[in-house]
Amino acid sequence: MSMTDGPTPMQTVAAEQAAEDREASLKAAGRSDHRQPGKRRFGNLSDRWQALSRQQQWGFLVIVVVLAYLLPLINPPIITTEPGNNFALACFDMARFALIAVGLNVVVGYAGLLDLGYVAFFAVGSYCAAMLTSPDSPYLHIPYLWTLPVAMAVTMFFGVMLGVPTLRLRGDYLAIVTLGFGEIVRILATIIPAMKGQVGFQNVGHPPGTAVDGTPIFSNSNGVPWYWLTLTIIIIVTLLVGNLERSRVGRAWIAIREDEDAAEIMGVPTFKYKVWAFAIGAAIGGLSGALFAGQVGFVNNQKFDVTTSILFLAAVVLGGAGNKVGAILGGALVSYIPLRFTAIAEYKYLIFGVALVLIMIFRSQGLLPARQRLLAYGRTAMNQITSRNGKEPTDKDNPSAGPGARAVRQKGAEA
Amino acid sequence: MTLLELDGVSVHYGRIQALRDISFTVNEGEVVALIGANGAGKTTTMRTISGLLNCSEGKITFAGQDITKMKAHIRVVHGISQAPEGRGIFPGMTVMENLDMGTFGRKDRSGVAKDLERVFDLFPRLKEREKQYGGTMSGGEQQMLAIGRALMSNPKLLLLDEPSMGLAPQFIRQIFKIIKEINNQGTTVLMVEQNANQALAGAHRAFVLETGEITHSGTGKQLLEDPSIKEAYLGVG
Ligand SMILES: Nc1ncnc2c1ncn2[C@@H]1O[C@H](COP(=O)(O)OP(=O)(O)OP(=O)(O)O)[C@@H](O)[C@H]1O
Ligand SMILES: [Mg+2]
Numbered sequence: 001m002s003m004t005d006g007p008t009p010m011q012t013v014a015a016e017q018a019a020e021d022r023e024a025s026l027k028a029a030g031r032s033d034h035r036q037p038g039k040r041r042f043g044n045l046s047d048r049w050q051a052l053s054r055q056q057q058w059g060f061l062v063i064v065v066v067l068a069y070l071l072p073l074i075n076p077p078i079i080t081t082e083p084g085n086n087f088a089l090a091c092f093d094m095a096r097f098a099l100i101a102v103g104l105n106v107v108v109g110y111a112g113l114l115d116l117g118y119v120a121f122f123a124v125g126s127y128c129a130a131m132l133t134s135p136d137s138p139y140l141h142i143p144y145l146w147t148l149p150v151a152m153a154v155t156m157f158f159g160v161m162l163g164v165p166t167l168r169l170r171g172d173y174l175a176i177v178t179l180g181f182g183e184i185v186r187i188l189a190t191i192i193p194a195m196k197g198q199v200g201f202q203n204v205g206h207p208p209g210t211a212v213d214g215t216p217i218f219s220n221s222n223g224v225p226w227y228w229l230t231l232t233i234i235i236i237v238t239l240l241v242g243n244l245e246r247s248r249v250g251r252a253w254i255a256i257r258e259d260e261d262a263a264e265i266m267g268v269p270t271f272k273y274k275v276w277a278f279a280i281g282a283a284i285g286g287l288s289g290a291l292f293a294g295q296v297g298f299v300n301n302q303k304f305d306v307t308t309s310i311l312f313l314a315a316v317v318l319g320g321a322g323n324k325v326g327a328i329l330g331g332a333l334v335s336y337i338p339l340r341f342t343a344i345a346e347y348k349y350l351i352f353g354v355a356l357v358l359i360m361i362f363r364s365q366g367l368l369p370a371r372q373r374l375l376a377y378g379r380t381a382m383n384q385i386t387s388r389n390g391k392e393p394t395d396k397d398n399p400s401a402g403p404g405a406r407a408v409r410q411k412g413a414e415a
Numbered sequence: 416m417t418l419l420e421l422d423g424v425s426v427h428y429g430r431i432q433a434l435r436d437i438s439f440t441v442n443e444g445e446v447v448a449l450i451g452a453n454g455a456g457k458t459t460t461m462r463t464i465s466g467l468l469n470c471s472e473g474k475i476t477f478a479g480q481d482i483t484k485m486k487a488h489i490r491v492v493h494g495i496s497q498a499p500e501g502r503g504i505f506p507g508m509t510v511m512e513n514l515d516m517g518t519f520g521r522k523d524r525s526g527v528a529k530d531l532e533r534v535f536d537l538f539p540r541l542k543e544r545e546k547q548y549g550g551t552m553s554g555g556e557q558q559m560l561a562i563g564r565a566l567m568s569n570p571k572l573l574l575l576d577e578p579s580m581g582l583a584p585q586f587i588r589q590i591f592k593i594i595k596e597i598n599n600q601g602t603t604v605l606m607v608e609q610n611a612n613q614a615l616a617g618a619h620r621a622f623v624l625e626t627g628e629i630t631h632s633g634t635g636k637q638l639l640e641d642p643s644i645k646e647a648y649l650g651v652g
Contacts, residue, residue, distance in 0.1 A: 251519070254505075255508075255519075258505040258507055258508065259503055259504075259506075262503040262504070263516075264467060265465050265487055265491060266519045266564070267521070269488045
């Protein structure tokens with residue numbers, strides 16, 4: 001090859017081969033994690049979804065949302081968890097898990113931070129709601145609905161408190177510290193007298209409103225309003241998280257997840273964004289905890305053990321870490337399966353363990369693999385570039401340049 | 416004019432000292448090569464300049480400003496950009512998304528289009544593979560992507576850590592030519608290389624690093640002709 005050739009590198013098969021060999025050995029060192037969309041079953045779903053027009057997508061979403069709201073009223077046979085478990089309450093439990101999974105997905109799925117103590121945030125949120133509304137609590141009392149933002153703010157604060165010292169750690173260390181944090185919160189709930197250990201707090205508040213017969217609408221035994229409230233919150237949170245995901249913040253998270261050092265030298269303030277992921281995840285966990293406390297009406301130190309953290313994590317991984325719809329699905333499934341199949345409920349950890357192993361073997365990206373369109377933020381800039389390039393003669397043969405570039409790229413991103 | 420100056424820089428990994436009292440300068444418009452055996456501390460030097468490692472002693476000045484304590488992501492904004500060893504591209508992002516990440520720290524959105532054109536001119540292959548995932552690119556293509564991505568921040572100083580690593584001989588020549596081209600376009604380049612022959616031939620000045628210390632320095636030509644360097648690094652005795 002003469003030195004006067006234009007820069008048209010990598011012409012020879014040999015060159016490619018050598019480079020690939022080298023690359024293979026690099027990968028063996030274990031860094032690269034190819035996040036490619038699954039090509040099987042659900043992967044096609046995503047293709048088909050992208051092929052729909054905007055109106056069709058919206059139409060479809062509206063139907064799904066309406067069906068989701070009607071779910072406890074329809075109480076479909078076969079799907080129902082009755083007679084074993086009240087279906088409306090089961091729906092609430094699924095929604096609660098789904099919300100938790102959406103929050104944990106921000107931490108684990110987007111930013112790639114392995115948090116094994118997520119239950120701690122859930123616990124903090126529960127205690128917030130309980131201690132601010134239960135008559136057993138000697139402290140300031142506020143209306144229940146106000147405890148939701150308060151719980152979020154408090155857990156967010158805890159998230160930052162835990163995040164700032166630990167997020168300088170990487171990988172395994174972070175997992176161990178968060179695991180410890182989960183236990184610390186549970187143990188504090190046991191030993192701090194004000195948190196009343198196993199005795200706990202009775203009659204946690206609930207949203208206002210009474211039915212015609214004078215009983216509260218949001219009673220402990222009626223799952224429907226609680227489910228609707230939680231579902232509404234899930235929709236709002238998912239929309240907000242979706243916006244974040246497509247923003248600069250989302251791109252930063254994905255970059256951190258893929259290669260933290262590389263992200264840093266691209267100009268991403270990695271530490272700051274990791275703390276943000278932690279804080280946002282924590283706030284959503286706290287919100288879910290406050291909802292749980294309100295519905296159950298009773299909070300003590302019994303429900304916040306490590307296995308619950310692992311169950312939350314299983315929900316995210318099962319659904320597809322990094323995919324918010326996957327997280328909702330995973331969360332709902334992890335809650336639903338033991339409620340529906342009460343005979344096997346006792347073995348749920350065994351079953352989820354096996355399910356996770358199988359998922360890892362056959363579908364390592366989870367049920368719904370993540371594939372964010374990262375360019376959303378810079379897309380306008382990039383479109384300008386590609387269309388500008390499209391005007392140049394050398395690019396005439398490139399179908400991806402020009403006005404159609406965006407559509408082509410979007411499709412390509414899903415392919 | 417001096418663009419980058421390291422003054423008595425020492426770096427430790429825990430208690431292991433990887434760099435001892437390193438001092439050198441890179442002038443604006445130069446290509447400077449850093450050569451040395453495996454484990455000599457070349458990557459450590461690069462990561463210290465880009466800010467991924469902190470120095471335990473010494474001072475780093477960039478464009479007249481003390482950046483010793485500056486965080487890596489801010490150094491990018493000031494004009495230091497690194498294509499890391501082993502490429503360090505984002506495997507799950509497409510080529511275009513990788514390049515887009517290169518603009519993350521930029522304040523001037525308006526310059527992005529121009530720089531993308533520059534990158535595509537230097538590496539037409541990247542344009543062809545716009546939508547391919549970084550992780551599925553061949554080694555050489557990933558190297559182009561890493562360099563292209565680093566250029567997307569429109570750096571004053573481009574740090575290249577073994578740009579020829581694992582590449583076939585024909586392509587190594589291409590890469591050096593491209594580096595020269597980048598330099599001609601006005602970007603100062605500091606590169607680490609195992610390929611001492613070509614690196615010295617293509618560099619204005621060079622330094623030899625041995626177990627964390629600079630042992631030789633001079634113009635590329637001088638070092639090429641230095642007998643001790645010939646013996647140790649150029650494969651002729
Ligand atoms: N993270 C680390 N922890 C401890 N020691 C390290 C670490 N990284 C590098 N070192 C040590 O520092 C020294 C310099 O390493 P460095 O990676 O800078 O070498 P290099 O010149 O880039 O080598 P190569 O040509 O093999 O890439 C080596 O002895 C290495 O073992
Ligand atoms: Mg090295």
